[in-house]
Amino acid sequence: EAGVTQFPSHSVIEKGQTVTLRCDPISGHDNLYWYRRVMGKEIKFLLHFVKESKQDESGMPNNRFLAERTGGTYSTLKVQPAELEDSGVYFCASSRTTNTGELFFGEGSRLTVL
Amino acid sequence: GQQLNQSPQSMFIQEGEDVSMNCTSSSIFNTWLWYKQDPGEGPVLLIALYKAGELTSNGRLTAQFGITRKDSFLNISASIPSDVGIYFCAGLNYGGSQGNLIFGKGTKLSVKP
Numbered sequence: 273e274a275g276v277t278q279f280p281s282h283s284v285i286e287k288g289q290t291v292t293l294r295c296d297p298i299s300g301h302d303n304l305y306w307y308r309r310v311m312g313k314e315i316k317f318l319l320h321f322v323k324e325s326k327q328d329e330s331g332m333p334n335n336r337f338l339a340e341r342t343g344g345t346y347s348t349l350k351v352q353p354a355e356l357e358d359s360g361v362y363f364c365a366s367s368r369t370t371n372t373g374e375l376f377f378g379e380g381s382r383l384t385v386l
Numbered sequence: 387g388q389q390l391n392q393s394p395q396s397m398f399i400q401e402g403e404d405v406s407m408n409c410t411s412s413s414i415f416n417t418w419l420w421y422k423q424d425p426g427e428g429p430v431l432l433i434a435l436y437k438a439g440e441l442t443s444n445g446r447l448t449a450q451f452g453i454t455r456k457d458s459f460l461n462i463s464a465s466i467p468s469d470v471g472i473y474f475c476a477g478l479n480y481g482g483s484q485g486n487l488i489f490g491k492g493t494k495l496s497v498k499p
Binding site for chain 2: 276307312313314315316317320328330331363365372373374375376377378379380
């Protein structure tokens with residue numbers, strides 16, 4: 273069974289540019305999550321999809337971040353326009369159930385904003 | 387918002403030594419979990435704890451869910467070089483978003499052969 277895959281693994285962009293991160297969850301997992309870790313800090317929740325619906329987007333920092341999961345399969349997270357403080361590692365995770373905390377994480381997409 | 391205090395921040399130990407790390411919170415969690423992140427990889431679940439007072443082992447790893455539900459510890463016995471990585475504690479509450487794990491800042495473990 274393929275794990276959670278994320279693309280790109282690393283992106284370097286200038287402040288003000290746009291970046292789109294993609295996540296392919298494990299097949300059959302209805303739940304998809306985005307998390308972010310800024311250097312040296314904790315991993316922070318951004319949002320949670322159940323199929324194509326946003327179950328919880330309370331962790332999204334501001335309206336420069338847009339997440340979609342059309343068709344309930346893969347998801348994209350777009351940052352537009354990117355700011356310096358958006359730098360960090362963006363993790364996607366998926367799960368079959370919602371009440372255990374047992375998430376399967378991807379390798380992460382490292383975003384560097386210069 | 388809820389925060390987890392994880393300590394120590396980093397550890398440098400000799401192969402064969404035992405390791406202990408812990409997490410505390412000012413608020414209660416219904417579930418405690420421990421994840422490990424290897425360099426260049428995403429976090430992987432090590433142990434999940436669902437009941438206050440629960441003590442669970444997974445090979446050389448042992449974790450406990452504190453009876454106050456505000457803390458948890460993870461012990462690693464007889465460390466080996468592949469134990470290197472960052473260990474994260476995480477708490478989960480029911481009622482809110484089921485995916486909204488609260489993570490600690492991590493404990494970076496280095497093991498000298």
